[in-house]
Amino acid sequence: MTAAEQKALKLMDLYARIIQDPQYRSRSMGDIFVPGVGLFEENTIVFIGEAPGREEEKERLPFVGPAGKNLDILLEEIGLSRKRVFITNLVKYRPFTPKGENRRPTARESRYALPYLLQELEILAPPLVVCLGLSAAKTLLMDENLKMEKANGNFYTIQALRILVTYHPSPFNYRNPQKRDALHMAFSKIVPAGF
Numbered sequence: 559m560t561a562a563e564q565k566a567l568k569l570m571d572l573y574a575r576i577i578q579d580p581q582y583r584s585r586s587m588g589d590i591f592v593p594g595v596g597l598f599e600e601n602t603i604v605f606i607g608e609a610p611g612r613e614e615e616k617e618r619l620p621f622v623g624p625a626g627k628n629l630d631i632l633l634e635e636i637g638l639s640r641k642r643v644f645i646t647n648l649v650k651y652r653p654f655t656p657k658g659e660n661r662r663p664t665a666r667e668s669r670y671a672l673p674y675l676l677q678e679l680e681i682l683a684p685p686l687v688v689c690l691g692l693s694a695a696k697t698l699l700m701d702e703n704l705k706m707e708k709a710n711g712n713f714y715t716i717q718a719l720r721i722l723v724t725y726h727p728s729p730f731n732y733r734n735p736q737k738r739d740a741l742h743m744a745f746s747k748i749v750p751a752g753f
Contacts, residue, residue, distance in 0.1 A: 562598035568681045569594070576650055576674050584667055587651040590615045594646025594678060602644050603748065604684040605629070606675070607726065608668075608693035609649040611660045620645045628727035629690070632745045644682055648675055648694045668697040679719060686748065687719050691726030699723075711744040722747060 559567075573593050576582055583589070592610040596602065605621075613623030621629050633639055649663040649671045663671070675698070679687060689695035696704045698721060699714055709723040724744035731737040 561600065565598040565681055569598075569678065572674065572677055572681065573650075582670060582674075583651050584653070584664070586655070586661075587649075587653050587667070588615050590618060590652070591650055592618055592620055592647065592652070593650065594644055595619055596640065596644030596646075597642055598644070598682070600683075601685050602642070602682065603638070603686045603688060604644045604646065604679065604682055605688045605690055606694045606698065607645075607647045607690045609647050609660075609663050610652045612652065614647075615652040620647050624729045625727045628729065628732045628741075632727060632741060635742065636745050636749045638748075644684070646675075646678060648672070648697055650674075662693050665702070668693060672697055676717070685720065687721045688748065689721060689723045691724075691728075695721075695723045710740045711747060713747075 573591065577591050588610075592614050594604075607621060607625070610620060611623050611625070613626075614620055620626075629645075630640065633643065649667055653661045653663050653667060655661045687698070689698055692704065692706045695706070695709060696702055699716055704723075706723070706725060710725055712723055714721045714723065722744065725731045725737050725741050727741060731741065
């Protein structure tokens with residue numbers, strides 16, 4: 559069995575445990591599990607968003623909606639593609655408002671999901687983790703006071719993980735020229751870092 563096959567089996571086991579955990583999903587989350595997807599090879603960069611949205615829930619894949627299209631552009635600009643990275647979310651179910659709209663995970667939902675995310679990262683053993691947005695960054699870095707304006711484009715180390723923080727590639731951020739430039743600047747640091 560190859561190392562990639564071993565990682566795939568370990569991830570399947572981890573995802574099964576998440577699905578079976580009755581406390582993982584709050585009442586205001588969808589019931590469709592959205593796993594991480596991508597390459598299992600050594601030296602694969604992992605990108606982490608906050609949670610699936612409506613499109614991701616429908617397709618059962620992370621970053622397939624408008625933010626995913628922006629992510630594809632950013633990856634292409636640095637010579638990467640979805641086929642060469644692993645993409646996942648902090649929370650694996652879609653959080654929604656009482657009106658059924660997408661929402662950010664609550665601090666409790668994020669904290670509860672963190673140990674599972676850390677296990678996912680332990681299995682994948684990436685050389686670099688890219689946090690796409692404040693929710694993922696605050697939770698992974700365990701810093702509720704983190705400000706994206708200061709964190710964007712910076713590297714951090716937590717539990718032997720090398721982490722790069724960026725704005726989320728949402729259409730809202732991507733339409734803002736300053737945030738779009740900040741996203742491009744942060745992504746430009748991925749390849750020079752040796753990946």
